[in-house]
Amino acid sequence: MRISGLTVQPTPEDYDLALYKLEDMAEEYYARNICVNYNFEDEPDTGSLTNMHRKFWHSFSACLARRLITDFGKIPSPTLIAESDAAFSFLSSVTAQVDQTQYPSRQPRGSGSMRYNRWNRYFQPAATAPNECKTHTMYIDDINDFVEHYDAYLNDGETISSYVLTVDDGLEVVSESLSSPDVNYRIKAAGTSSGGSIALLQAKIVVTTSDSRVNTRLINFELLQSDVID
Numbered sequence: 001m002r003i004s005g006l007t008v009q010p011t012p013e014d015y016d017l018a019l020y021k022l023e024d025m026a027e028e029y030y031a032r033n034i035c036v037n038y039n040f041e042d043e044p045d046t047g048s049l050t051n052m053h054r055k056f057w058h059s060f061s062a063c064l065a066r067r068l069i070t071d072f073g074k075i076p077s078p079t080l081i082a083e084s085d086a087a088f089s090f091l092s093s094v095t096a097q098v099d100q101t102q103y104p105s106r107q108p109r110g111s112g113s114m115r116y117n118r119w120n121r122y123f124q125p126a127a128t129a130p131n132e133c134k135t136h137t138m139y140i141d142d143i144n145d146f147v148e149h150y151d152a153y154l155n156d157g158e159t160i161s162s163y164v165l166t167v168d169d170g171l172e173v174v175s176e177s178l179s180s181p182d183v184n185y186r187i188k189a190a191g192t193s194s195g196g197s198i199a200l201l202q203a204k205i206v207v208t209t210s211d212s213r214v215n216t217r218l219i220n221f222e223l224l225q226s227d228v229i230d
Contacts, residue, residue: 020044021067026060033095033132034091034095035095036056038052039052055094058087059087062086063091135220137224139226140189140197140225142188145186146187155211158209158210159180160181162207163178163205163206164205168221170189170198171188189223191223197223202218204218
């Protein structure tokens with residue numbers, strides 16, 4: 001922004017403004033399926049780590065600078081506009097998720113595929129997890145922590161009184177806790193006895209609030225089988 005003509009030193013209020021716009025931008029990009037592992041917090045703090053890989057830092061800085069500069073009475077320069085456009089293009093391309101096309105139900109399986117079930121002559125499309133940032137992809141035997149935020153759902157003064165967490169076969173709840181407005185849980189990608197990748201598993205969280213409201217959320221998981229070559 002200094003390159004574009006900003007010479008003042010930022011005040012604490014300026015930092016708050018920048019953080020507010022950064023959070024809005026990160027949420028917008030998340031909704032666009034630009035998945036950068038951004039650290040969303042109930043109460044954002046300028047001292048918190050973003051958790052983004054370093055390759056995304058410059059792109060976020062350039063895009064944020066373009067959004068902020070008008071708040072300081074400056075017009076973005078052609079250089080800043082070009083740099084932020086290139087940054088957004090990089091973010092979009094490097095995080096792009098390619099949809100996997102399944103065989104249609106009218107596609108014959110072929111005689112070699114019907115050796116043990118000759119009545120199953122056509123491909124049956126399998127349920128797949130949505131190809132979006134909200135879907136958690138894990139390798140079988142991985143263990144990871146997750147959190148569901150309810151601060152945007154709860155009314156002023158309302159809290160989460162209780163919750164119930166259930167998971168599909170293939171997922172295992174290692175631990176769970178309630179810290180209103182958040183539900184924290186640790187999941188192990190246990191897999192099934194048959195092994196192999198699993199395209200869609202779900203965790204379900206049903207919360208009851210202090211105002212007797214009930215909210216159900218389904219969280220999608222995709223489990224992959226890692227092939228390790230010694």
